[in-house]
Amino acid sequence: MFSLLILPGDGIGPEVMTEVRRVISWFQDKRNLKIDIEEGLVGGASYDKHGVPLTEEILNKALGVDAVLLGAVGGPNYDNLSFDLKPERALLRLRKELDLFANIRPAQCFDALASFSSLKREIVSGLDIVIVRELTSGIYFGEPRGIHTDGSNERVGVNTQRYTESEIRRVAISAFELALKRNKKLCSMEKANVMESGVLWRDVVNEVHVDYQDVELSHMYADNGAMQLVRDPKQFDVIVTDNLFGDILSDCAAMLTGSLGMLPSASLGNKKNNGLPRAMYEPVHGSAPDISGQEKANPIACILSFSMALRYSFSDAQNANLLEKSIEKVLAKGYRTPDLMMGDQGHLCSTSEMTDKILEELDAG
Ligand code: NAD
Numbered sequence: 001m002f003s004l005l006i007l008p009g010d011g012i013g014p015e016v017m018t019e020v021r022r023v024i025s026w027f028q029d030k031r032n033l034k035i036d037i038e039e040g041l042v043g044g045a046s047y048d049k050h051g052v053p054l055t056e057e058i059l060n061k062a063l064g065v066d067a068v069l070l071g072a073v074g075g076p077n078y079d080n081l082s083f084d085l086k087p088e089r090a091l092l093r094l095r096k097e098l099d100l101f102a103n104i105r106p107a108q109c110f111d112a113l114a115s116f117s118s119l120k121r122e123i124v125s126g127l128d129i130v131i132v133r134e135l136t137s138g139i140y141f142g143e144p145r146g147i148h149t150d151g152s153n154e155r156v157g158v159n160t161q162r163y164t165e166s167e168i169r170r171v172a173i174s175a176f177e178l179a180l181k182r183n184k185k186l187c188s189m190e191k192a193n194v195m196e197s198g199v200l201w202r203d204v205v206n207e208v209h210v211d212y213q214d215v216e217l218s219h220m221y222a223d224n225g226a227m228q229l230v231r232d233p234k235q236f237d238v239i240v241t242d243n244l245f246g247d248i249l250s251d252c253a254a255m256l257t258g259s260l261g262m263l264p265s266a267s268l269g270n271k272k273n274n275g276l277p278r279a280m281y282e283p284v285h286g287s288a289p290d291i292s293g294q295e296k297a298n299p300i301a302c303i304l305s306f307s308m309a310l311r312y313s314f315s316d317a318q319n320a321n322l323l324e325k326s327i328e329k330v331l332a333k334g335y336r337t338p339d340l341m342m343g344d345q346g347h348l349c350s351t352s353e354m355t356d357k358i359l360e361e362l363d364a365g
Pocket of ligand 1: 074075076261262282283287291296297301
């Protein structure tokens with residue numbers, strides 16, 4: 001029996017999570033999936049009830065379960081709170097306390113949505129790549145940092161790119177492991193031509209490669225990587241890169257595929273005693289206050305996040321494939337939430353109608 005903590009959060013978070021729970025129930029009833037589910041408050045919803053965006057109780061639960069599935073946090077009601085009380089702090093704290101150092105962002109282009117990409121259909125159709133971004137170190141955390149005034153009375157802004165060998169090694173291992181489960185190709189991106197941290201990054205990735213000889217490893221400077229991602233993204237399988245480059249490259253790759261409502265993500269940490277990695281799954285999108293409460297939210301990003309949990313936490317590729325295929329079929333039949341509509345092409349669906357269609361496809365097998 002696996003354990004899953006569901007944290008719906010704010011705005012459209014609870015709306016899309018209701019749909020995920022319907023999908024999970026289907027797997028429990030029809031495929032005998034054994035998951036023990038708990039649910040809790042996070043973000044603004046937790047602040048409203050408890051005065052903090054993340055309680056110690058929920059944090060302890062998150063530390064104890066096999067996987068966390070989070071909807072989205074934030075909203076205009078909380079904009080004026082102090083930094084420590086803002087809903088987004090809950091996310092940062094969860095990532096830090098669970099030590100989720102590998103952020104996994106798939107960029108998969110469903111055929112039916114290829115015309116949504118800003119690139120030509122033939123460049124993105126069939127695209128299926130994954131970016132592994134180091135999430136807990138690098139320039140966003142390195143010291144020294146800050147703004148100070150130098151000797152000539154000029155203000156100076158400082159951030160420090162800093163990586164230890166072990167930080168690079170563990171994210172490289174995650175990326176090689178992922179590549180092994182896919183098409184066995186890994187491209188590591190850094191700027192070893194101008195940054196010492198990049199030289200070390202490349203060295204350590206090469207060292208880890210010794211244990212993963214079945215994976216074909218290549219290296220690319222991150223600026224060239226950005227160009228190649230928009231020139232010919234299908235040349236990649238898995239990309240591993242640092243926190244800063246990963247932030248930019250994963251957003252760039254996301255847009256190859258179309259709507260924010262389609263993008264799942266996973267953040268993984270070290271393996272626990274039971275051999276499973278600590279893990280949190282969440283859609284890439286936020287709480288979308290502009291459409292909240294209107295049955296307009298696309299639930300697919302959150303449903304695909306659950307599919308990633310099946311694959312990476314519950315080692316259940318079979319059910320993950322079944323779910324992803326069902327979504328593909330629904331899209332191929334033209335069902336669209338408003339974010340996926342192009343003119344009047346397609347059958348417009350509400351949030352729950354989209355799930356109805358996915359469940360119908362699951363039923364049809
Ligand atoms: P957003 O992702 O919430 O929305 C951006 C745009 O995409 C909006 O027009 C929205 O309607 C649309 N959109 C997003 N998800 C969609 C979905 N599933 N279906 C259809 N359309 C969708 O980003 P934002 O507007 O910049 O931020 C809103 C709030 O969410 C802020 O408080 C922000 O801090 C928070 N946020 C949270 C997370 C998170 O919880 N991981 C991530 C990003 C932003």
